[in-house]
Amino acid sequence: MNEPDWVTHAIWWHVYPLGAVGAFPADGTPPGPEEHRLRRLVGWLDHVVELGASGILLGPVFASMTHGYDTVDHGHIDPRLGDDADFDLLVAEAHARGLKVLLDGVFNHVGRDSAIARRSVDAIEGRSDDDVWLLRDADGGFVGFEGHDALLTLDHSHPSVVDYVASVMSRWLDRGADGWRLDAAYAVPTTFWAQVLRQVRAEHPEAWFVAEVIHGDYPAFVQESTVDSVTQYELWKAIWSSITDANLWELAWSLTRHNGFLDSFAPQTFLGNHDTTRIASTIQDPRHRAHAVVVLCTVGGTPTLYAGDELGSTGVKEEREGGDDAVRPELAVEGPGTDDNPVLRLHQDLIGLRRRHPWLHRARTSQVALTNTTFVYEVRDRDDALLVALNLDEAPLARPAGEVLACDDASRQRDDVAPHGWAVVAP
Template sequence: MPAEPAWVHHAIWWQVYPLGFVGAHPGTAATPGEHRLRRIVAWLDHAVELGASGIALGPIFASSSHGYDTVDHFRIDPRLGDDADFDLLVAEAHGRGLRVQLDGVFNHVGREHPRAQAAIAAGPGSPGASWLATEHGPEGLRFATFEGHDALLALNQADPGVEDLVVRVMVHWLDRGADAWRLDAAYAVPPEFWARVLPRVRARHPDAWYVAEVIHGDYQAFVEHAGVDSVTQYELWKAIWSSINDRNFFELDWALSRHGRMLESFVPATFVGNHDVTRIATRITDPRHLAHALVLLATLGGTPTIYAGDEYGMHGVKEDRSGGDDAIRTEFAATGPAGAPDGGGDAAIYRLHQRLIGLRRRHAWLHLATTAPVELRNEQYVYEAVGDGHRLLVALNLGDHPFAPAGTDGQPLAADDDTSSYGNGSVAPHGWAIWNGGA
């Protein structure tokens, strides 16, 4: 497996789902001359002020509805704009020192994709349908879909033409200035396909970063066999909010032991929110404990991502129905933060994000840090994060009483307001603190 590019060691992504962000939800008609993609430019200074070093975009290519039903990988979705709008966004991002990540949907295409339409006309099993995967159903041979969605037809990754298409698409947009790719639904694609594709792309763009969407399974084996740089760490995401809600830090500690083993061979992509899950401010049932999830994201090894709006404590529930993503893919003000009340939400949560991201950027070694438990109880967890000769001590308290972790001298590097007022090494009820453990 190739080593990840050096710039990723400092990467902190701010993720945007463009179609929702700019008000082009499924069903929205394309309006010539509107150039909605440029709205994101108005938020780039916000990403910089937050502390991010890159902007991770959801799907931006021509599609029929939500972006994951692609109909043309080489064309910007007309609801967003055109190539000139993309070039402007990349130039403005790079001018601020922000990398740009794209979302590649290469497991399936929309039913209205020209190749899909031609295949449907020719019928499954015909020479013209070789790009699409087939399966046997009650009525005989039929085109395979992605997870039962009739509008999403699965590609046949064994076909050389599909491999060539994916390579051409990835190289095309990297040539135009993209820095990284998220590989959507990578878990549904044979790892051997990525192992053939990525070396061809890296030959042209050796400094690009490739992260695969993988939800369940053996992350380490996937990285090894597929040759990607990273995978989405859903195990840790679940353990963070679940252990906090259940006041059961033993679950988190177990997940961190697995996380540490992953860090021996690759750096997972970490997050507490994204465009596919209920927002973290909604998921955490006790608002006093939202900060604990953010502290974990900031101090654990990995390449972290902040989902746009989470920094303001936005709420939204993901529902398993048609349109069930709309509440977590909301529209943002076209004029940037100044066009939204209080910047769009809770200013205190925004300032906390800034503090914690700032701490992480001052301790860039955390990218590769591993953790070990120091004190572990249901409601209290103290762990040390260690890497490159450095050490931080992190204490989380979900209980109703203060507690004093062992080995904490002096004022913490960062803490909640109540803990900071103690000044005696104790962590306030429902509080948290981070101490410098020294080199």
């Protein structure tokens, strides 16, 4: 396992900067660099610390035309966010609070207006001696990414593309970043990542790399690409659908699969991100939303919280133009405010439990008792163990013996796990 030691304690707060700072105003006039909007995120850093997270995962911050995933310049901050000095300030403020910073790298494709695309066109049309860095189809045209003609796929077999991506990663790690999320990594040959990361790790051995992988053989991808982790979409789906459908057998099965992944790497676990419907909108019954957070904070992996979920934010992703807007909203300039929020307190309590038990990072789960609507599982790493009880039922559930470390309010007043309650116990 390649991951740096500090990742054992990592809990990420994932934010989509272009949405969070209002880069898509209603009047259609984007902010300019003189507004330095990236600095707005500094106002949220104390909240991240108080939440208990140890780092911020920034969505795309590099120059792009629209949503950030159509990068036109990997060398500069998007003008709608500000300038490179604003990035330096954000990183300095994060590090001053003990927070790591993870960047989102879009290296499968580039925007049609990027310098790479323009140079490739000039090379094809004989206006320059540059190489073509874009993938071409049998007819000589550029290959779009998943049907999006504005996103042009890089030629990952080209040695110059390998060197370019490695240099981009190293440049921003030199500037203070602590690692990279690799967007659409599943669409890129694993041999490409292995070549790139060999170069980058030679200069930055403490950097962490997590690949966006949705389906497929996660352990094989990690082994072949040499990334440290991948996004655990299998567990994400199992958490919300098993709770929504009152079918906790699905969660139990997914946790068995999850144990196998932990044999070779610690997956990035999450309940939502910039591409998914908010967990508070997915799980309709408010009594059961806490159960998802309990699972996230007690099973092995590297947990990530999507900004706003810890406050109970809602939002439904739709498959249409602008369908991501509801899950990528603007954040308040002044931060989350000081009003008492029970959802925030829940997250703080469970993240605090997680931070006090860092061995959970590599812990495996085993089934103790299971029905459609109740699940008791043990989570263990060597001599350390916890018992977790989830109850979606109308009837109470027998509570495992031991010291109650955390539970819902109703269960705190009784000797069992209340209907629709939960508990975490030290046996």
